[in-house]
Amino acid sequence: MLRIAPIVLPFLLLVGTGLRGLDFGLHWDERPWQIGPTKHMVESVTLLPGYYTYPSFDYWLNLAVLLPDVATPREPGEHLGAHLVRALDSQAYLFRLRAVYLTITSLTLVWVYLLVRQQRGGRWGEALFAACVLGGSWEVAYHLRWVASDGMLMQFATLTVLFALRALHTRRQSWLIAATTTAAVGSGTKYPGGLLLLPVALAAISCLEGGSPRAKSTLLVKLAALFAAVSLAVTPALVFEPHKVAQAMLYEMHHYATGHGGHTVHRGLEHTGRMLAYFSTVLLSSNIVIAMLFFGLAILGVGHEFARDGRKAAVLFVFPCAYLLYFSTQGTMVVRNVLAVAPFVALGAARGAAVVAGVLAARGESPGGRRARANYASAAWLLLLVGAVSFNAAWLISSAESIVARHTARFAREAAEYVRMRPGSRYLLSPRVTLDVSRVAPSPPNVTTTAADADAFVLYAREGMRRWHDWPANRRDLTSAWFGPREVNFDIYPNWWGDDRIVVIDKRRAREIGLRIAGISEDATPAEEPVSLESGIESVARYPQIPADALPSTWTLPAVDPRSLVPRAVARAVVGPLARGPSSGGWDLDGVSCTLRGEDGTVVSVTVISTGAFDLERREPSSIAVSGAGVSAYVASPARRGDVRLFARTMESAVIVHATGRTRPEEFRIDQATKLAVIALARLDAARAATKAR
DSSP states (O other): OGGGGGGHHHHHHHHHHHHHTOOOOOOTTIIIIIIHHHHHHHHHTOSOOSOOSSOSHHHHHHHHHHGGGGGSOOOTTOOHHHHHHHHHTSHHHHHHHHHHHHHHHHTHHHHHHHHHHHHTTSOHHHHHHHHHHHHTOHHHHHHHTSSSHHHHHHHHHHHHHHHHHHHHHHOOHHHHHHHHHHHHHHHTTOGGGGGGHHHHHHHHHHHTTTSOHHHHHHHHHHHHHHHHHHHHHHOTHHHHOHHHHHHHHHHHHHHHHHOOGGGBOOTTHHHHHHHHHHHHHTTTOSSHHHHHHHHHHHHHHHHHHHHHOHHHHHHHHHHHHHHHHHHHTSSBOOGGGGGGGHHHHHHHHHHHHHHHHHHHHHHHTSSTHHHHHHHHHHHHHHHHHHHHHHHHHHHHHHHHHHHHTTTSSHHHHHHHHHHHTOTTSOEEEOHHHHHHHHHHSOOOTTEESOGGGOSEEEEEGGGBSSSGGGSOOSOTTSOSEEESOOSSOTTTOTTOSSSOOEEEEEHHHHHHHTOOBTTTSOOSSOOOOOOOOSSOTHHHHTOOOOOGGGSOOOOOOOOOOGGGTSOHHHHHHHHOSEEEEEEEEEEETTEEEEEEEETTSOEEEEEEEOHHHHTTTTTSTTOEEEOSSBSEEEEOOOSSTTEEEEEEEOSSOEEEEEEEOSSSOHHHHHHHHHHHHHHHHHHHHHHHHHHHHO
16 A cells, blocks of 8 residues: 555545536536436336447446435335436436546556556656646546546556556466456447557567467467457447447547547648647646646657667557557547547656656766756756646646636636736727626726727637637637636637636637627628518417426537527517627527627527537526426526526427626516527427428
8 A cells, every 4th residue: 555655645636626626517428428328228228328439338337326326215106217317317416427437537647656666666756756747737637527438548548558567577467367358448438449459469479478379379369359258248239239339430430530620630640740739738737838848758758668678668658659540540639539648648758757867867976066066957857847746736726716616707807807917909808708897897998899909809709600610629829818617628629518718819810710709790691581480479488398308309400590580670679779680600509699789788699509409508406497488498507697598499499598788687687588589489490390391
């Protein structure tokens, strides 16, 4: 136990800050694609999740996390299956699941620590530094809060390499069996995890160095059979529903080959360059100087490992190299996919830091004044590394606290102060930012209302662009600054569906990305003719309420211009005198919006979303069911004071109405949003009916 004692502090920091920020809001994958298949297993009483974009390890884990709910009290007359489905829908289960994923994936720090100690003959300082580099990475930390397969693969990849190197060191086949087993489980989290067979195979071949080709072949066949057996146990659909697994894999291969919105890149050199930029300037620290320092040390460390012992280095680094090579052939770059490489970059950084320290120590062995200068240099080097690690630790703590403050006015104040402290530049504030800043501070004197006069634009991310796909991802310098909870790096995930945030975009970048600001930018095309109604909107308001769980859902979006759903004359009757609108621009979740600006400062957006997206925020504890708008409606937890975000749907259509104003009470905003939702849903259903009739 004392052997791993030094790792306790960085492990507790990573887990502790992760738990502190566990209530970070919405993650797009968790309920539909992680908990959803688990619900299918419970409802159908089957071991087959029916969804195979991912293998099945996560679903087994999700079921295991559900086990405590077997013993919790049921409602009168409720059978066990219904009780467990209700538990799966609860926020308590989601938080418990996030905590379990966070804790298991954080074990990667322990495996990294043990791996370095095994490699370096027990040098705990280098091992601790490797763990601190990995555990102090904000990029790693916020990904580990997610109920997602990427952190799991990272953990199993590190453990597999640890076992493979142990086998190489001891020449015992029991370690090869352990490595093969963890490699198979790792491939049960993400299909590319099958590349974990490479370090196992290299270690097996090296263990039988000098043996006959037949002995090597026999061992490799045995290990391959074990890998296959464990893989089938983890994902039994490979046997029982192979066609569905094949279809899912082919779909994802096509998806990643053809691109994904702002994450689309050219295969080969561009993708490789983008990954290199991410690893060198973002992955290891939010501070670019520290990130580049650690990455430079990683390059030095990897080179030193290959020069020192090429065989061990090959076992250590063959997986991350092959993994990056595979993803460089794809047309989509989502950085969470390369999270599995992070531990090996941290290992390289620790080795590089040790190499530099060794050079300085060697100079200290010389006589005279040179020894004193070398000792000072060694001390300065140590202080530099401690300072860099401490900065990263402080950033993790402050990031967790920013998540705790996600529903406060803190970020509007910070944005106002940012603008005020730069009097030499002129800023244009978007309609919603203008409202929010006015609530917490006087308008800064260097604010302009004319886009041509602005040096930079300050807006909520959802007020920018036409669709979430349009934000270009994976650019460290996308924004000049941004203000919001740090549950994610906005510059890397600007199309994030979770909490909205205020971003600052300079004029050069705005031109480059084609920035459009809802309610300010001119419409490029005229609005379509308003959708005609064969029946009145009153029928939508009088729809009987149906439990949302009983409603069908799809992720298909109708091809409807949202401006045609709320004609100006109709909107004026609800919002009051209009300064502008309905104008195109903005988005929410998977949908596109139009914006209305009232003369009294009111800002209202109407967004057409899929019925699949309708449920995403319904189970938040602060979301409140309302009636009078379609068959199901609710007001989501407000991100900001004075905001109302109303979700409403009919059997086939769904909308979000987001209303913000200065003086009206929340009840008025809800009534206003409900009326607009009824109008939009009636026309949306009419448009669908007209399309079907054609």
